[in-house]
Amino acid sequence: MTSKDREYVNQVLDSGILAGAFAPHVKALQEEFADYLGIKYCIAVNSGTAALHMAVAAAGIGPGDEVITSAFSFLASATAPMHQGAIPVFVDIDPRTYNMDPAKIEEKISDNTRAIIAVHIQGLPADMDEIRAIAEKYDLILIEDAAQAAGAEYKGKKAGTLGDIAAFSLNQTKNFQAGEGGLFVTDDKEYWLRADMVRMFGEQVREKERRSYVAHTLGWNYRMPELTAAIARAQLERLDEINENARRNARILNAVLEELDGIEPPYCPPDRTHIYHKYRARLRPEALGIKEKDTVFRDKVLLALQAEGVPAVLWQTFPLPANPLFQKKEGFGKGFPWSFPGARDIRYDPSEYPETVKLLNSSIVIGSERYPIFAQSAETVEAWGEAIRKVFRNLDEVLEAVELPEEAAFGLGEITSLR
Ligand SMILES: Cc1ncc(COP(=O)(O)O)c(C=O)c1O
Structure with missing residues (x-):
C-alpha cells in the first residue's frame, strides 16, 4: 500500500x-x-x-x-x-x-x-x-x-x-x-x-x-x-502504472518461454491489451515427445518450479460446469432454478468443453495471489525466468526426480473425479 x-x-x-x-x-x-x-x-x-x-x-x-x-x-x-x-x-x-x-x-x-x-x-x-x-x-x-x-x-x-x-x-x-x-x-x-x-x-x-x-x-x-x-x-490512481508493470513483466517471461520447448506464453491478439491479472503458460509435453498424462506433467513441472522459488500455481483446474453445483443441480433446493416451470433441461456434461479441459489440464499460472506478476520488479521476474529455463533445460531429470504425492495435491485436477 x-x-x-x-x-x-x-x-x-x-x-x-x-x-x-x-x-x-x-x-x-x-x-x-x-x-x-x-x-x-x-x-x-x-x-x-x-x-x-x-x-x-x-x-x-x-x-x-x-x-x-x-x-x-x-x-x-x-x-x-x-x-x-x-x-x-x-x-x-x-x-x-x-x-x-x-x-x-x-x-x-x-x-x-x-x-x-x-x-x-x-x-x-x-x-x-x-x-x-x-x-x-x-x-x-x-x-x-x-x-x-x-x-x-x-x-x-x-x-x-x-x-x-x-x-x-x-x-x-x-x-x-x-x-x-x-x-x-x-x-x-x-x-x-x-x-x-x-x-x-x-x-x-x-x-x-x-x-x-x-x-x-x-x-x-x-x-x-x-x-x-x-x-x-x-x-485507481496507480492502476495504469500497475498494468504497465504487468505488461513489462509479461514481456520478460514471454521472451524466456519463447526460447524453450514444451511451454508457451499466453497469447494477446494485436487489437487489444492484456493486463496479466494472471499469467497462464501453456504446457506442451507432446512437443517434447513426453508420454506422461497432461496433469502428471503439469504437476511435476509445478513442483519443480516451486522448488526453484517460482510462485507457480494452479487456478481453476476444471470447467465451471463440472462443479458439483451443476452436476447435482440442487441449487436453492428443490432443484431451483433448473426446476422452474418452462425451464429447458440443461445438461452440464464436462466433455462438451474439450478446450477448457485441455487448457486446465495442461497449463500453470506463474505468479501466485501473494506474489502476482503485476506487483513484481523486473529483477524478480528475471529470476523466475532463469528458474524456468533451468527446469525446462533439465526436464528429463526433473520428470525423473519429482515425486507426486499420492493424494491429488492440487485439488480436483481430474474432472472425472467429480462425478
Ligand atoms: C471473473 C470473475 N468474476 C467475478 C468475480 C467475483 O468478484 P468478487 O470476488 O469480488 O465477488 C471474480 C473474482 O475473483 C472473478 O475473477
Whole structure:
C-alpha cells in the first residue's frame, strides 16, 4: 500500500463517516472510475459478485431465463444469473485466448436465452465484436464480467465499455484492488436506476432527500464501505502504472518461454491489451515427445518450479460446469432454478468443453495471489525466468526426480473425479 492509501484512509477516520451511499469517497470513486472508463454511470458495491448480480437484475433477467457464459471463469460468472433465478449455459473457450469462443455461442442459444456474460479472463478482453454481433442478432443483453480486466483495452476502448453493462471486482487478488469490493458500470440510465435499487433494499435513494424506506423492487445490501472506497480511489490512481508493470513483466517471461520447448506464453491478439491479472503458460509435453498424462506433467513441472522459488500455481483446474453445483443441480433446493416451470433441461456434461479441459489440464499460472506478476520488479521476474529455463533445460531429470504425492495435491485436477 502507498502513502496515498494512508492519506485517504486517514481522511475517512478523521471524518467519522464510515458508510453511506453518498459518503464522500464512495461518491468520488464512482465519478472517478466512470471518468477513467469514459462511461456515464458507476455504482460502488461490496463485491464483484454483487456488481455482477446487479447487472443481471438490471437487465431484467429472471426465473426460466438462460444466460450464456464461459466454461472457463470464476464461479460468480455463472452464479450471478442464478441469484435472479436464471440458468447458466456454458460455452467452450478459444484455446489461444482462453476466452469464450464466439463460434460456439450460437449453438447454445435457445428461446429462453436473454443475455451473454462475456468474461475477460485473466485480464485479456474477449472477442467483443463477434460476441456483440451475436447479441444483436438474437436481441440479447451483453454483460461484461470485467472482474479481472480493469484497464485492459479492446480496439482502443476500455473493458467495461464494450457491452451494455459491466461488473468489476476489487478483491485483494486484482490489479485494481481494495481488499474487497466491486463496481457496476453502464451508459444506460434505466439499467443504472434499476441496479441502484438492487444495491439498497429496493429503495430509490436520492442524495439530499430523506430516506423513505420504501422497497420498489427486491433489493439487497450491497453498499461499499467508505474505507474501501478510500483505498480504491488511491489504487485507481496507480492502476495504469500497475498494468504497465504487468505488461513489462509479461514481456520478460514471454521472451524466456519463447526460447524453450514444451511451454508457451499466453497469447494477446494485436487489437487489444492484456493486463496479466494472471499469467497462464501453456504446457506442451507432446512437443517434447513426453508420454506422461497432461496433469502428471503439469504437476511435476509445478513442483519443480516451486522448488526453484517460482510462485507457480494452479487456478481453476476444471470447467465451471463440472462443479458439483451443476452436476447435482440442487441449487436453492428443490432443484431451483433448473426446476422452474418452462425451464429447458440443461445438461452440464464436462466433455462438451474439450478446450477448457485441455487448457486446465495442461497449463500453470506463474505468479501466485501473494506474489502476482503485476506487483513484481523486473529483477524478480528475471529470476523466475532463469528458474524456468533451468527446469525446462533439465526436464528429463526433473520428470525423473519429482515425486507426486499420492493424494491429488492440487485439488480436483481430474474432472472425472467429480462425478
Ligand atoms: C471473473 C470473475 N468474476 C467475478 C468475480 C467475483 O468478484 P468478487 O470476488 O469480488 O465477488 C471474480 C473474482 O475473483 C472473478 O475473477
